[in-house]
Structures are given as C-alpha cells and as structure tokens.
Amino acid sequence: MNELAIGVDLGGTKIHLAAIDRSGQTVVESIVPTEAKQGAAAVLNKMVNGIADILSRLKDVRREGDVVGIGIGSAGQIDFSSGTVAFAVDTLPGWTGTPIRDKVTERFGLPVYVDNDVNVIAIAEKNFGAARPYNSFVCIALGTGVGGAIVEEGRLVRGAFGGAGELGHISVDFNGPRCSCGNHGCIELYASGTGIARVAAEMINANGWQPEWQADSREVIAAWNSGDPHASEVMAKVISALSTHISSVIHTLNPEAVIIGGGVSEAGPAFFEALREETGRRTGAAMWKATTLLPAEIGSGAGVIGAAAQIWHYGTNTINHG
Amino acid sequence: MNELAIGVDLGGTKIHLAAIDRSGQTVVESIVPTEAKQGAAAVLNKMVNGIADILSRLKDVRREGDVVGIGIGSAGQIDFSSGTVAFAVDTLPGWTGTPIRDKVTERFGLPVYVDNDVNVIAIAEKNFGAARPYNSFVCIALGTGVGGAIVEEGRLVRGAFGGAGELGHISVDFNGPRCSCGNHGCIELYASGTGIARVAAEMINANGWQPEWQADSREVIAAWNSGDPHASEVMAKVISALSTHISSVIHTLNPEAVIIGGGVSEAGPAFFEALREETGRRTGAAMWKATTLLPAEIGSGAGVIGAAAQIWHYGTNTINHG
Incomplete structure (x- = not known):
C-alpha cells in the first residue's frame, strides 16, 4: 500500500501541511504562517497553494499519483457533513461560513474531509496512538485553551452541527x-x-507570595516538579479542578479511556499520577474501573497526521459524502 | 397494527407494569411494591409474576396474542447488550449482576430489552413526546436524584458498559x-x-431565616411561585447551578434539544423561563441558537411507556440481540 493522504492542520498562527502514508509516517511537510488577519479568502488561498506545493514536491519524487485524498483539521466549529465552518472565534476573522471542502475539492478533484482540529487529533490517536484499543473514548487537549473530542462506538459524536466535544x-x-x-x-x-497562569496570578495576588517563578504555566509546572511549595498550592487547585472535570466527563460518557494531550499534559509523570489519584477518588467506582486515563502518544504532529488519516478512516470511494 | 408490548418500570419503591399499544396508549396496567429489601431474586420473581399477571389480564380480553415483546427499564446502570445490571445503588440491594433479560426471556419466550430507567424515558419522549422532531438530544430527569440520557443521531450513547448519561x-x-x-x-x-431541600436548609441556617415554608422542594417551589423573597434566593441559586450544568451539557454534546423531566420540572412556566434566560446567557451563541430547552411531554408514565417502546424502537425480529 503506497497510498498517501495530504493532511492540513489549520490554526490561528500557522498552517501545517504534510503528505502522510498509511502507517502515519510523514513523507514531506511544510509549515506556513496563517496570517489570519488577511481574511478568510486569503487564508483559503494560502491553504490551497500549500497543498499544491506538497503535490509538486511529491511529483519531484514521482509519488504524486499515490495521493488518494486530502484531510483538513481546522480551528473552530466545523459542520463535517458540508465541510464548512459553522463558527470560528476571532483568531480566524471571517472564517465562519467558509465552504472549505467545496473549494478544495473543486481545485484538486480528490476526496476531501474537513473536521475540527481536536476531532482529527482523536482520529490520529485512534489510528496510530493511545486510543488504538478503544471504541468509546474521549480526548482532552490542554493547550492554550482546552479542547475535546468524543468517540462513541468508533464514531465521532458531533451533535446538531458538529460543535460537540x-x-x-x-x-x-x-x-x-x-x-x-x-x-x-x-x-x-x-x-x-x-488558565494555570491565571490561577497562579490570582493566588500570588491573594496571598502576597513573592515566588521565584512567573505566573506562566511552564514556570509553574517546572517549579512544582522541583518541589516549590507555592507552585504546589497552585497545581493542587489546578489538579482538583481538572479531576472534577474529568470525573464529570466520565459520568457523562462512561468512556473506556480518557486521553489527555496538549502542552500542559507534558507536565510529566507526577502530573498524571496526581490526576489519576484525585480523579479516581471523585468518580463512581464502576465507571472508574471501566476507564483508563492516559497521555496522548502523538505529539505536536497529531493535528496534521489525524487530518490526513480521515481519508482512510472514512474511506476514499466517494467525493460527495456527508 | 394491533401489536402490544409489555413495559416494566422497575424502581426502588414500586414496579410499574403495563401493556402498551403502538401509539403509546396503555391497555392494562398495574403497580406493585418492589420490596427491594427482600433481595434480587425476590424482586426478579415479583417482576416475572407481574408480567404473567398482565398477560393473563390480556387473555381475558383476548389480546394476549398481540404481545410482541417485553421492554424493561430498571434503576441502576444496565449493560444493554447483555440485559444485566452493571451497577445498582443501595435502593436495590443485591441487584448488581442480575441477568434480567435472560431470566425474562427464558420464562416468556418473547424478545426482551433491558435498559436503565432514564434511557427508556428518552425512548418514550422520542417516540411519543417532546423529542419527536430531534435526532440528537439530551434528557435530564430532575427527580429525587438527577438522571440523564443522551441520544446522538438517533442512538442512545452508552459508553463502555451502558453507564453513560x-x-x-x-x-x-x-x-x-x-x-x-x-x-x-x-x-x-x-x-x-x-438537592433543593439541601440548598434551602443550608441557606436558612446560614442566614438565620425563619420562613413560613419547610426546607422541602415542593414547599420551596410553591413559595417561590407566590413571590416569597427567601424562596426566591434559594431558587436563584438552584437555577444558577442548573443553568451552568445545562450549559456544560450543551457544550459537550451540541444537542438539538434539552428535554427536562421529573417532578422538579413541574415547577411551572416561570421555572422554564428563568432556566432558558440564564442558560442562554451561559452558553456559546452558535450552540445556544442550535438548541431548544423544553419540558418533557410524557408525565409519570414515561418510564413504563418507554420501556415497552423499546420493542418497536429496536425491532422484534430477534430474541438474541445486542
């Protein structure tokens, strides 16, 4: 199977593009700035040019004929069935309503799938990562914000217009x-x-602490890992809130696994240990026994890999789908 | 279509049994005390005898031949695929592990479905009530406790063992x-x-109020509806907490509708008005626009009607299903 799929991970800052093979390996890739302020038409144009560039580089190695489809993961709430943007926040001005799938299909004549950036991370983890053994699981991405994706019996839960999760x-x-x-x-x-920076600033202010670290999530986590008592108080509050949240998610969905990714999840083993202990205490026994809380396996490339993997996840035998 | 299905709604206090027709109308019914303390075998026996009694009463009107299946809704977390009890709380001692479906199938030789009591309420609302227009919706039952059910693209979300919702x-x-x-x-x-009684007692105690009403949900709601200022403070807290909860559920599932049932939901139109206003304020605009918050239509019979309706919802062409 020499099949390749092109993946696009579109964020407010950068567009990550790559050709991915069926084992999830990257063959060629590129990263271009989104320059979101130029508006939706310009961003769409950049994305299309980026895809054309990947195809041209594949041509150089005589593999452009192996490309069987294009998968896109975009920030915002995506209507999967039409491949349009249902709602996007201000990091992508004017992006709401953009008919991504139609525009990309028109240009390249290949099957195109478009979903939101965390749903495609769930597809990456299901196909190549921590979610491989599970049919019903939840992904929680602790990044600049907190995103999520819900998979039930192998299907992404989308809700009324794709905003679920x-x-x-x-x-x-x-x-x-x-x-x-x-x-x-x-x-x-x-x-x-x-959020961690906010909690830290609030606690520094309320308690009159004068810590050696700044109210920044990386610094708080580093100080916590080296035993700083004030950072420990901050992280105790963070872990308490997050355990409560994960417990609520488990009670809602009874997942086989909760997979935690994003920058914050790289806080280290002590973070997962504390999270497992407190979430276990806060979760009903039968539900807790049935679930596994574990870190995401695929790192910063999960968006582009999962975007591409949609092609094999949903199939390549149709251009008009939904 | 003269088809009938027998429904069983098994709670900690009573077992409600009925023969239901395809339009959701009750043909014959009975209510017997659960006497849960006698243990699982005795409760199962009572249920089987209750079903036999319904069949015998149908025989009197020459309709026992119209019965095409038996649907059961039980308190606790139910493994739908096997029809056994995954986990039950102390209101049904020893109920965990009971192979309800096998026992009832064995005795009557009819298709049998077993699910939890709130999932079958969702089936009742989908087939005969407020959820008829919707494929992705959530039911929240505000009773002695708070239960829930999640329907996504027409399917109940169950999770790892049926505990979801x-x-x-x-x-x-x-x-x-x-x-x-x-x-x-x-x-x-x-x-x-x-919960409302608990909040009321807590606020009476903290503020030294001497209200004319007791810390009981019915009394609090009645006093609130007649303009009592202390009861209004209690209900403001209740509505604030509940709106937050509903907003979290909407953000998680992006449902087309949130259907609120149970005794507390009968607090009247002012309750729904307040709930809609505050939930709207607490929910992302696109998600709120896509959803409707509305009262359940089927009253106290929803459990037994929905239990029976499983037969038509899932089909009668198999005894071994799952």
Missing part, C-alpha cells in the same frame, strides 16, 4: 470567573496554559 | 459538598428534589 467549556464552578463562552468557571480557566 | 454527577462546584459518587458539587446536590 467543547469539553473546555464544562464549568467546574458556577460562581467562578466569567468565561468568553458566557458560562462561569469553565475548566479552560483553570487547566489550560493560560 | 449519568448527568446528575456532573459537578458545578469542585469545592462543593461531597456527593455519594465521590465527586464534589454534583448538580444532584442542587437541582434534584433532595
């Missing part, structure tokens, strides 16, 4: 600080990179 | 009071009948 906007404190989504106390305010 | 154990306060499930601040502690 916004696990970062499950609240853990109905009296907590207001979130951009309108709710209060969303887990994103506690356990994302920016 | 325990929406009562989504936390809204990670520093809140400890719940029986192990988590802290579960919505069941705020918005169930016992």
